[in-house]
Amino acid sequence: MQTVLVTGSAGFIGFHLCRLLLQQGYQVVGVDALTNYYSVALKQDRHAILAKEGQEGFLPVIGKVEDPQLLNGLFARHKPDYVIHLAAQAGVRYSIENPRSYLEGNIIGTFELLEAARAYPPRHLLLASTSSAYGANTTMPYQETERADHQMSFYAATKKSTESMAHSYAHLYGLPTTMFRFFTVYGPWGRPDMALFKFTKAILEGKPIDVYNHGDMKRDFTYVTDLVEAIQLLLDVVPQRPENGVVEDGDSLSPVAPWRVVNIGNSDSVPLTSFITAIEVATGIKAQQNLMPIQAGDVPATWADAALLRRLTGYAPKTDVTEGVAQFVDWYRSYYGDHSP
Template identity: 50%
Template sequence: MKRIMVTGSAGFIGYHTAARLLRDGHEVVGIDNLNAYYDVGLKQARLQRLIDQSPDAFTFERISIADRQQMERVFKEHRPTHVIHMAAQAGVRHSLKEPHEYAESNLVGFLNVLESCRSHSIRHLLFASSSSVYGSNENLPYSEHHSAEHPLSLYAATKKANEMMAHSYAHLYGIPSTGLRFFTVYGPWGRPDMAYYSFARAIVEGRPIQVYNQGRMKRDFTYIDDIVEGIVRLLDRPAVPDPDWDAERPDPAVSSAPYRIYNIGNHEPVPLLDFISILEKELGMPAVKEFLDMQSGDVVETFADTADLRRDVGFAPSTPLEIGLARFAEWFKTYHSVGKEAGK
């Protein structure tokens, strides 16, 4: 049994990760500030499920990771052995409108996490990065061993900065740190600002959905349970220095420090219009499509190379989109009482 701190425990990935850890018999200390970036009621519902699931093993602290004193307090009081850092200001498009929120949460907040890990000799820090760090790199599939030096949004830049910050702390203080580049995560209890969720809301309400780049986009949609499985398997595999790392030909995925980067994606990019078609089928309703130009900061395609993850932990995401979207649609219709108003 471990005592694991999960930041962002009221968020989408943080909630599912905490629930899995509790099922596996661990103690979980959850941190979240319950901000209003999206429906706070959804975040509270996730938290309540964690409390109901394991009232004796789950502890929750409502604080901001950007609050240095509060972070120092919760680490001192709860003394976690491992940290899974999922808290962040999310959203590529929102970063164009509110950049300071990203600096506060994703940069200052992450620094506080690193400092707390240093002060309390954390055995392993796993932290959320993003496929968005690959930016203008068009060498597909995206490999952790490729350059990721040209992010196209401030959100992506903060995630790349997190990787560099974690590396410096791994080098200076020996903190085993593993960065996880997630690829378009979806599933039940998801984020309302994500395309699949906002599409579902619009479809059931009879509103048009906004389809960017005239629909000519592909995404490596990754089901939430696969993301969590990857996290859990890596938890017991702390990053170690690579004895073959060459400073003259530096590999960005590994290091002479205890630091590692992994992609966690489905390795099967799906055209956006095919995705919408499956969602229409699962909701039993057609979508009214409004085709628009490409959004600033967005990319045409994401595609994860997951060979390293499969080699090192014997697993890589593989849930078919048809199965994952069916599960999401079932949850969505139940949570939002879709059809009940019409007596269905």
């Protein structure tokens, strides 16, 4: 039985990924700090489901990845075959209010992970980045081979920094590493600070929703189960340092390291207004919209070119926004029927 160490296992994406890995027979060591950035009860409920469904296959570990020796000890004890690093302080807007938490959780946490991987090398190291790394780029759809030098938020800057950090370790120590750039992930068990959660909650309570940039926003909305399926498929797509530094056209593989960055998106840029319409259809309620200017750190549009993902795995995310939003609303109504938001 192969072992996968997943950081951020009680998070939105981490929960869905661990659930998939357990279903496929992996032993999963799940690390999470259960921080109070949002509801700890929601995170605990996610872990409880993993423990129930995974039985002896799921080992939860509560602790901060930035704490010295935590990850080193886990690597030494479990010798994971694969490591998937999802733990991070998320959110563009919160990074303006509390940048230190991003420095500690994202940069120092990733450093500790890289040090543990250097000491106990896994078969493949996979780390989460973000579409926000593309920053001020306006050429769309975003391709991994484009330069990404002008991040618009401190959150994006920390995630782009982790890409560079991981590349240096891949080059120096031969650690096969894949970075994912996620695009606006949504679905059941989502975070309360995300637009879909906030919009659904407000609409069901008869309250107005804040719509930024007066609704002139587009996002490549990616359904969470599509995302984690792509991650699982990439486990065995292990980067290798190219011979003579020659990289095929369209591949983001480094010429000097076994390191690659991969977009995981739905390959479709959907207007925010269409996303809101999907929520209205799913709830059966017309939204009251409070139109506002764009917020600091936001970008008006994102759109993934997922050709490299298809080339590497043969897979492409496929869930339509209308279907995905309906699944979230069904979960929200079911979960909060017995809980207080």
